[in-house]
Amino acid sequence: MDLNYGPRYDAFRAEVRSFIQTHRHRAPRAGGPRDATAKAWQRLLIEQGYAARTIPREYGGAGHAPDLLESRILAEEFSQARVSPGLGGQGINMLVPTLLEMGTEAQKREFIAPTLNGDIVWCQGYSEPGAGSDLASLRTSAVLDGDHWVINGQKIWTSTAHLADWIFCLVRTEPDAPKHKGISFLLFRMDTPGIEIRPLVDMTMNANFNEVFFTDVRVPAHQIVGRRGEGWKVANVILRNERNSLADPNIAQARLNALTDLMRAETVDGVRLIDQPQYLDRLMRLQGRILAMQQHDLRLLSADLNHTTGVDLARLVVKMQGTELRHELELLGIDVMGERGLAYGGHPQLQDEGSWQVHYMYYLGLIIGGGTNQIQKNIISERGLGMPREPQLAGA
Amino acid sequence: MEFGLSAEQQLLRDTLDEFLKARCPLTRVRQFADGPQDRAQDLMDGLAELGVFGLITPADQGGTGLGLLDACVVAEALGHAVAPVPFIAQAVLVPLALLKAGTPEQQGQWLPELASGKRWVGAAVSELAGARGDAGVRMQGGRLSGVARYALDFAAEAWLVADQDHGLHLVRADAPGLTVRRLETIDRSRPTGELVLANVAAETLPGANASVCRMLLDAGRILLAADSLGAASNMLDQAVAYAGQRVQFGRAIGSFQAVKHLCAQAAADLEPARALLWGAAHAFDEQHDSAHGMACHLKAHVSEVATSVAKATTEVHGGMGFTDLVGLHYWFKRIGFNRPMLGSPERLRVEAARAAGLLG
Numbered sequence: 001m002d003l004n005y006g007p008r009y010d011a012f013r014a015e016v017r018s019f020i021q022t023h024r025h026r027a028p029r030a031g032g033p034r035d036a037t038a039k040a041w042q043r044l045l046i047e048q049g050y051a052a053r054t055i056p057r058e059y060g061g062a063g064h065a066p067d068l069l070e071s072r073i074l075a076e077e078f079s080q081a082r083v084s085p086g087l088g089g090q091g092i093n094m095l096v097p098t099l100l101e102m103g104t105e106a107q108k109r110e111f112i113a114p115t116l117n118g119d120i121v122w123c124q125g126y127s128e129p130g131a132g133s134d135l136a137s138l139r140t141s142a143v144l145d146g147d148h149w150v151i152n153g154q155k156i157w158t159s160t161a162h163l164a165d166w167i168f169c170l171v172r173t174e175p176d177a178p179k180h181k182g183i184s185f186l187l188f189r190m191d192t193p194g195i196e197i198r199p200l201v202d203m204t205m206n207a208n209f210n211e212v213f214f215t216d217v218r219v220p221a222h223q224i225v226g227r228r229g230e231g232w233k234v235a236n237v238i239l240r241n242e243r244n245s246l247a248d249p250n251i252a253q254a255r256l257n258a259l260t261d262l263m264r265a266e267t268v269d270g271v272r273l274i275d276q277p278q279y280l281d282r283l284m285r286l287q288g289r290i291l292a293m294q295q296h297d298l299r300l301l302s303a304d305l306n307h308t309t310g311v312d313l314a315r316l317v318v319k320m321q322g323t324e325l326r327h328e329l330e331l332l333g334i335d336v337m338g339e340r341g342l343a344y345g346g347h348p349q350l351q352d353e354g355s356w357q358v359h360y361m362y363y364l365g366l367i368i369g370g371g372t373n374q375i376q377k378n379i380i381s382e383r384g385l386g387m388p389r390e391p392q393l394a395g396a
Numbered sequence: 397m398e399f400g401l402s403a404e405q406q407l408l409r410d411t412l413d414e415f416l417k418a419r420c421p422l423t424r425v426r427q428f429a430d431g432p433q434d435r436a437q438d439l440m441d442g443l444a445e446l447g448v449f450g451l452i453t454p455a456d457q458g459g460t461g462l463g464l465l466d467a468c469v470v471a472e473a474l475g476h477a478v479a480p481v482p483f484i485a486q487a488v489l490v491p492l493a494l495l496k497a498g499t500p501e502q503q504g505q506w507l508p509e510l511a512s513g514k515r516w517v518g519a520a521v522s523e524l525a526g527a528r529g530d531a532g533v534r535m536q537g538g539r540l541s542g543v544a545r546y547a548l549d550f551a552a553e554a555w556l557v558a559d560q561d562h563g564l565h566l567v568r569a570d571a572p573g574l575t576v577r578r579l580e581t582i583d584r585s586r587p588t589g590e591l592v593l594a595n596v597a598a599e600t601l602p603g604a605n606a607s608v609c610r611m612l613l614d615a616g617r618i619l620l621a622a623d624s625l626g627a628a629s630n631m632l633d634q635a636v637a638y639a640g641q642r643v644q645f646g647r648a649i650g651s652f653q654a655v656k657h658l659c660a661q662a663a664a665d666l667e668p669a670r671a672l673l674w675g676a677a678h679a680f681d682e683q684h685d686s687a688h689g690m691a692c693h694l695k696a697h698v699s700e701v702a703t704s705v706a707k708a709t710t711e712v713h714g715g716m717g718f719t720d721l722v723g724l725h726y727w728f729k730r731i732g733f734n735r736p737m738l739g740s741p742e743r744l745r746v747e748a749a750r751a752a753g754l755l756g
Contacts, residue, residue, distance in 0.1 A: 001465060001678045002398045069397065260754065275756050277746075284745035287752075288697035291690065292668035295399075295675035302399035314671075317664035374653075380663055381656035385636050388651040 003298070009069050016077045019048060027083045033163060039118040042087045050074055051086030052116045055096065060113025068305050079250065089160065091115040091122030094238045095168050102185075102226045102234045111166075111187070123190070125155040125169030125212060126235065133375045135170075136179045136232060140214060142171035142186060144221060149173075149186060151194075151217040157369070161197050161210035164190050174229045183231035188219040204361045205345075247322020249293035252329060255359075256290055259283065259333050262351070266336050273336045286329050293321060313384035320376040323366045330360035400674065405469050412473035415442060420477045422723050428480040429584035429726070434551040436480045440513060449487045450511025453495075458508035463681035464488070464615055468622040468673060475626030475734075478726045480585040482549030484619045485519035486510060489548065489612055490556045493564050496611060497603035506566070518552035520544035520567075520591050521616070523560070524609050525739040533593060535559045540567065540598050545590040546579070546737065548616070555591060557598065562606045565598035567591065583733035585726060613738055614691035618677050620734045621698040625666065625673055627727045627734075628702040628709075632662045634724065635709035642714070649712075658708040665701040672697060689751035696744040702731040 005013075028038040045051035046062055053071065055061020064070070078085035096115055099108055114120040131138035140153025151171055161167070167190055174182035190197075194217035199207035226234040263274040263283065273279050296314065303311040333356035334341035343350045344357055367373050381387040401409065419442055428436045443449065448470050453459025467488050474483055491510055494503050509515040522545055523532050533542035544557050554568045567574060575592040636659055639650030649655050676690040706728045710717035717724050739747065749755055 001400070001402070001674065001681075003678070005397050272756070274754055280749055280754065281742065281745055283754075284693075284696070284749050285700075287748065288672075288693040288745070289668075291675070291693050292672040292697055295671035296668035298399040298675070299671045302397060306398055308400060313663060314667045317667050321664055321668060374657070377657040377660035377664075378653065380660035381650075385632075385656075385659055385663055386640075387636060387656045387659060388640060388648045390651055390653065391647060 005069050005073070009073060012070055013073045013077065016050065016074060017081075019050070020077060020081045020083055024081065024083050033087065033089060033118055033121045033160075038084070038087060041084060042116070042118055045086040046116065050078075052092075052096075055100070055112065055116065059100075059108050060116045068301065072301060076250070079254075087116075087118050089121065090124045090168075091120060091166075094124060095122050098168075098185075098225065098234060098237050101237050107187075107225065120166055121160065121164045123158050123161045123164035123167050123210075123212075125158055125161075125167045127157045128154060129156050133372055136183065138170055138172060138183065140169075140171050141175065142173050142184065142219070144173075145218075147221045148218045149221060149224075151186070151188075151214045151219060153214050155212040155214075156200070156209070158197075158210045158212045159208055161190065161212050162199060162207075166190060167212075168225070170231050170235055173231075177229060180232045181229050183235075184228050185225040185231035185234040186219055187223045187225065188217070192217050192219065194218070202361075202365060204358050204365075247293075247318050247326070249290055249297050249322065249325075252290050252322070252326055253294065255326070255329055256283070256286060258352070259329065259336070262333060263336050268338060279332070279336055282332050282335075286325065286332065289321075289325050293318075293325065296321075313380070316376070316380045316384045319370060320373045320380070323363055324373065327360065327363040327367060330356050330363060334360055399671075401465075401469065405466060408466060409469045409473060411446060412448070412470055413476070415446060416473060416477035416479055420479050422478075422726070425478050425480055425585055425726055426723065434578070434587045435516075439479060439481050440516070443481060443483075444513025447511075448483070449513050450491075451487055453491050453507050453511045457503060458511040459491070463677070464618060465674065465677040465681055467615075467619060468677045471619040471622035472626035472629075472673075475623030475730060476630045478585045478627060478630075478730050482516060482518070482551065484616055484623075485547075485549035485552075485556065486513075486517055488615050488619060489519040489521065490517045490566075492615055493556055493601055493604070493608065493612060496608045497564055497601035497605075499602060502566075502599070502601065515554070516549070516552045517554050517556065517566075518547045518549040519556045519612075519616070520547035521556060521558040521564075521609075521612060522546040522738065524558045524562075524613055526743060527560075533557055533559045535561065535563050535565075535600075538597075538600075539573075539595045540565060540593045541595055543590055543592050546588050547591065548586075548588070548737070550578070550587045550589045557591065557593070558609060558612075562604060562609045564601045564604035564608065564612075566601070567593070567596060567598045571596050571598070573597075581733060582729040585730060586733060610688060614680055614688055616738045617691045617695035617744070618673070618680060620737055621676075621695045622673055624698050624702040624731050624734045625670060627730045628662075628705040629666055629670075631706055631709040631724065631727045632659060632666065634727075635659055635662070635712040638716075639712050649714075655712055658712055662705040662708050666705060669698050669701045689748050692739070692744040692748035692751060695739060696741040696748065699731075699735045699741045699744075703735060706731045 027041050028035055042051055049062040049064055052061035053064045054066045057063035092115060096112055099112055126135060128138050128140060142149040142151045167188060169186050170183050171186055172182050173184040194215045196213040198211045200209040200211055201207050202209060264272060266273045300311060300315060337351060340349055344354055382389055420439055447460055450459030451462045451467050454461045471483060491507060494506055531543045531545050533540050533544050547555055554566050557565045557567050573594040573596040578589040581588055639655050640648055642649045672694050676694040679687040679690045710724055710728060713722060713724060716722045
C-alpha cells in the first residue's frame with residue numbers, strides 16, 4: 001500500500017496548479033461548444049499539453065505518452081479550482097478514441113483535429129425506440145446504392161443532436177446476419193437532406209435529448225469506420241468507458257461538502273438541520289458510501305497503473321453504485337430544505353440555482369441511461385460472478 | 397502509487413485460506429459450537445505456528461512487526477471460515493495496548509508469550525464504546541470494581557480491562573474478587589462473557605489515556621469489519637454456487653434475474669467495502685488524520701453491507717438457507733455478532749460526525 005504519487009508527479013501537480021492560477025481569467029464561465037472563449041481556452045490547453053494530452057501531434061493533440069497519474073492530477077486540479085478542463089462532449093470523449101483505434105489514416109486526419117478544436121461538434125446515434133437495453137437489435141437501415149449508403153430509421157436519446165455538425169451512427173447494413181454482426185458504424189453530416197430533429201424534453205424540463213429521424217439520407221460510402229458488419233465491435237471500443245465516467249466519487253464528495261454547508265445554514269424551528277440526528281445520520285451514511293467509492297476508485301486506478309488483475313468485478317459496479325449514490329445524496333439536499341426544497345425555475349428562494357432538484361432528477365436519468373442499473377446487475381452477475389445467463393427466447 | 401495488498405499480504409492470505417480450508421471446515425466449526433470446550437486448541441496452536449498472533453508485535457519481542465492491514469488479511473480469512481478462534485484481542489488489541497501504554501518490563505513479560513500462543517488473553521473493553529445499563533469498571537485505591545461485558549476472545553487466562561477513566565489494566569483469571577461468567581449469544585463460533593470485579597488487584601498499564609483507548613477501538617472496529625467482510629464474501633460465494641446448481645422450473649435458479657440481481661447487489665456492495673477496509677487499515681497504520689473517522693465509517697458501512705448480504709444470500713438458498721443443515725446461519729450470526737460490538741452503526745456514525753467536526 002503506497003498512496004503517494006512520488007516527487008515527479010508532485011512537481012507536475014505544482015506546475016498544473018500554477019498554470020491554472022496564472023491563466024484562469026481566460027477560462028470560459030459557461031456556454032455551449034461554439035463559444036469563442038471556450039475554443040480559445042481549449043487551444044491554450046492543448047498547447048500547454050493539458051487537453052488532448054495523449055492524442056498524437058499529427059492529429060492535433062499534445063502528443064504526450066499516456067500517463068494515468070498525470071491525467072488524474074489534471075482532472076483533480078481543474079475540478080478543485082472549478083476551472084473548465086477544456087472541451088468535452090461525445091466527439092472528443094468517444095469518437096476520437098474510436099477513430100484512433102479503428103479509423104483509417106484519412107479519417108484520423110480529417111476529423112480528429114477539428115473535433116479537438118471544437119470546430120466539429122458531434123452527436124451519437126445509438127439508441128432507438130425499439131433498441132434500448134438491447135442496443136444490438138437496432139433497426140435503422142443503411143442500404144448501399146452505388147457509392148452511397150441510403151439511411152432510413154429513427155434514433156432517440158440523441159444528446160446535442162440540435163447542436164451537432166456531424167453524427168457517428170450505428171446502422172444495420174447486413175439484415176441477414178446475426179444481430180451483432182449486421183451493424184456498421186457510419187459518420188455523416190447533420191445537415192444532410194432527410195434528417196429531422198425533434199427535441200425531447202426530459203423531466204428536468206430541459207431538452208437535452210432529441211429524436212432524430214432519417215428518411216432516405218444519402219451518405220458517401222467511404223464514411224464508414226471499420227468494415228461492414230463490424231460496427232458493434234467499433235462501438236464497444238468506447239462504450240465501456242462511458243459508464244464509469246458518470247460516477248466520479250470525488251465529485252460526489254464535493255457535493256456532500258456543499259450539502260453539509262447547506263445543513264449548517266438551514267434551520268427549522270430555529271434548530272440547524274445538521275443538529276437533527278435523523279438528517280445527520282443520513283448524511284453520515286452517504287459519507288461512508290462515498291468513502292468506500294473513493295477507495296474503490298483508488299484501487300481501480302492502481303490496477304490500471306500497475307497492471308494488476310482481479311479487478312474485473314470491481315470495475316463493473318462503479319456506474320450502478322455511483323449513480324444511485326448521487327441520486328440519494330441530491331434527495332437529502334432537497335429534504336433538508338423542507339417545502340423550500342420544491343423550489344424550481346424562477347422561485348425567488350431558489351437554493352444553489354435549483355441544482356438539488358435538477359441533479360436529483362438528472363441522476364435518475366443516469367440510473368437508466370448508459371445501460372440501466374438492472375442491465376448492470378445482469379452484467380455484474382453474469383460476467384462478474386459467472387452466474388448462468390437467462391435462456392434465450394426463440395426468435396429474440 | 398499502489399493501492400491493494402502486497403505480494404506478501406496475498407501470500408499470507410493464501411496460507412491462511414489453505415490452513416483453514418484443511419483444518420477448519422464447517423464440520424469443525426459445528427464440533428466446536430456443539431461441544432463443551434471453549435477453545436479450539438488444535439486450530440489455535442496451528443495458527444500460532446503460522447505466526448498470526450505475533451503479527452503486530454515487534455521482532456525483538458517474538459513477533460513479525462507488521463501492521464493492521466496485515467492483521468485485516470487474517471481477520472478476513474477467519475471470518476470467511478467462521479473460525480472459532482481468538483484473534484482480535486490476542487493478536488492486536490492487547491499487544492497494541494502493551495506497545496502504546498505498557499512499560500518495557502510489561503512488554504517483555506507479555507508480548508513474546510502472546511505472540512507464540514503460550515498465553516491466551518481477551519479484551520473486556522466494550523464499555524469504551526458505550527456502557528449499557530450498570531456496566532462499567534472503576535479504579536479505586538489501585539483496585540478494580542464493576543462489570544465489563546462482552547469480552548472479545550473471552551476464553552482466556554487474563555483480560556485487558558478498560559476503566560471509566562481511560563485506564564487500561566491486565567486482570568488475571570485467578571485474581572481474587574473476580575467472577576467470570578459466560579454469556580451465551582447467537583454466535584457460537586466465538587464465546588463471550590462478562591467479568592464482575594469486586595476490588596480486584598490488576599496490572600495497570602501506566603501509559604493508558606484517551607487517545608490510546610481510541611486507537612484500540614479503531615483497531616478493533618477495523619478488524620471486526622474485516623471479519624464481517626470475510627463472512628459476507630463467503631456467503632455470496634455459497635449463494636452463487638447454490639443458485640448455479642439448484643434447478644426449478646426447468647432451469648438453474650441463478651439464471652432468474654430476481655435471484656441474480658440479489659447476488660449482483662451483494663457483489664456491488666462488497667467490492668467497494670473491501671477497498672474501504674484496506675484504505676482504513678492503511679490510514680490507521682500511517683496514523684493519518686483521517687484514521688479515526690475512517691475506522692468509524694468503515695465499521696458502520698461494512699456492518700450495514702454485511703447485514704444485507706447475509707439476508708440476501710440466505711434468501712437465495714430458499715428454505716435450505718433457513719435450516720441448520722446447510723449451516724449458512726453460522727456466517728449470518730457471525731455478522732450479527734460483529735454488528736454491535738465496539739459500536740453499532742448508528743453510534744459509529746455519530747462518532748464519525750464528531751470526528752468531522754459536525755456536532756455542535
